[in-house]
Amino acid sequence: MSAQGLPAHILALFTPRPPPQHLPPQVDKKQIKLEGCADYVDFFSTDAAPDKDEWESPLQRKARRHKERLEAHKETLKTFLEKYDPHKDANASGDPFKTLFVARISYDTTEKKLKREFEVFGSIKKTRMIYDQKGKPRGYAFVEFEHERDLKNAYKQGDGKKIDGRRVMVDVERGRTVEGWLPRRLGGGRGPGRLGKLSKKAKKRQEAEKARQKEIERQEKEKEREERREKGDDRDKDRKRDRSRSRDRRGGGGGGERDRRGDRGDRGDRGDRDKKDGDRDRDRRGDRR
Numbered sequence: 001m002s003a004q005g006l007p008a009h010i011l012a013l014f015t016p017r018p019p020p021q022h023l024p025p026q027v028d029k030k031q032i033k034l035e036g037c038a039d040y041v042d043f044f045s046t047d048a049a050p051d052k053d054e055w056e057s058p059l060q061r062k063a064r065r066h067k068e069r070l071e072a073h074k075e076t077l078k079t080f081l082e083k084y085d086p087h088k089d090a091n092a093s094g095d096p097f098k099t100l101f102v103a104r105i106s107y108d109t110t111e112k113k114l115k116r117e118f119e120v121f122g123s124i125k126k127t128r129m130i131y132d133q134k135g136k137p138r139g140y141a142f143v144e145f146e147h148e149r150d151l152k153n154a155y156k157q158g159d160g161k162k163i164d165g166r167r168v169m170v171d172v173e174r175g176r177t178v179e180g181w182l183p184r185r186l187g188g189g190r191g192p193g194r195l196g197k198l199s200k201k202a203k204k205r206q207e208a209e210k211a212r213q214k215e216i217e218r219q220e221k222e223k224e225r226e227e228r229r230e231k232g233d234d235r236d237k238d239r240k241r242d243r244s245r246s247r248d249r250r251g252g253g254g255g256g257e258r259d260r261r262g263d264r265g266d267r268g269d270r271g272d273r274d275k276k277d278g279d280r281d282r283d284r285r286g287d288r289r
Contacts, residue, residue: 080186086175094126094144096176098151103140103171105129106164111141117163118143122150142173 056064086092102114115127123146130138145151151172158170174181182188 077187081182084182084186091128092176096173098125098145098148099173100143100145100151100154100158101140101171101173102143102158103169104166105137105139105141105168106166107137107139109137109164109166114141114143114163117161118154118158121145121154121158122147 100118102118105114111127111129114129115124118124118127124143125146126144127141128144129141132138143154145154155170155172158168160167160169162168175183
């Protein structure tokens with residue numbers, strides 16, 4: 001078949017490939033003879049190896065820094081604790097048993113506003129707001145009343161009072177009244193304080209938890225009742241079985257006695273009949289004579 005007349009792109013498919021490239025023959029390399037390292041020990045260094053650098057992960061670094069900060073803070077606290085003495089504080093004046101501690105105060109609240117809010121519980125002798133070294137308020141103050149009964153009234157009714165959009169927390173002065181008490185800045189403090197009324201979400205959460213506990217208790221009681229019922233049914237079945245067996249035994253013995261009594265009765269009837277027949281025969285004989 002002739003390839004003439006075919007297009008060029010078809011004729012290109014039938015053209016021969018170029019000859020393969022000539023490569024020199026592969027020569028096997030001489031293998032290296034492997035020996036031990038005993039011959040090279042003399043070339044080793046005799047100096048001691050340097051210390052290994054310990055690698056520290058980010059979490060370990062964070063924990064180490066936190067521990068260092070805590071230790072440094074404890075050291076500073078020791079110096080402050082040695083100097084802390086509330087009875088020798090020049091700023092702490094007045095009767096501590098008539099002084100009310102007010103915390104969580106808004107930074108916009110002034111001493112006049114605070115005194116006006118707590119005057120409803122009784123006459124106030126002195127109000128002292130605490131400021132830092134820069135003159136900014138710390139958020140707590142001390143209110144000294146004229147009478148101790150006014151302090152008790154403010155302690156009972158003043159907790160949670162809203163002043164300038166913030167609910168304050170009140171407490172008695174514990175620095176000079178409680179032995180060994182420390183403020184929070186020195187690692188002490190009273191804690192979260194008196195807990196107020198629960199919010200709606202907290203109430204719902206508490207009610208849901210109570211309902212869940214009641215449901216669990218109810219399910220456990222139902223399981224116990226079912227187990228008791230199953231045990232009671234088994235006992236009733238055993239009792240019925242024992243009763244039926246005892247009845248069968250009694251019924252078998254009573255039937256035998258009845259049969260015996262019946263046999264005896266039949267024998268007695270037969271004897272009476274025989275006697276009556278004998279008497280009749282005698283009477284007939286006497287009549288014939």
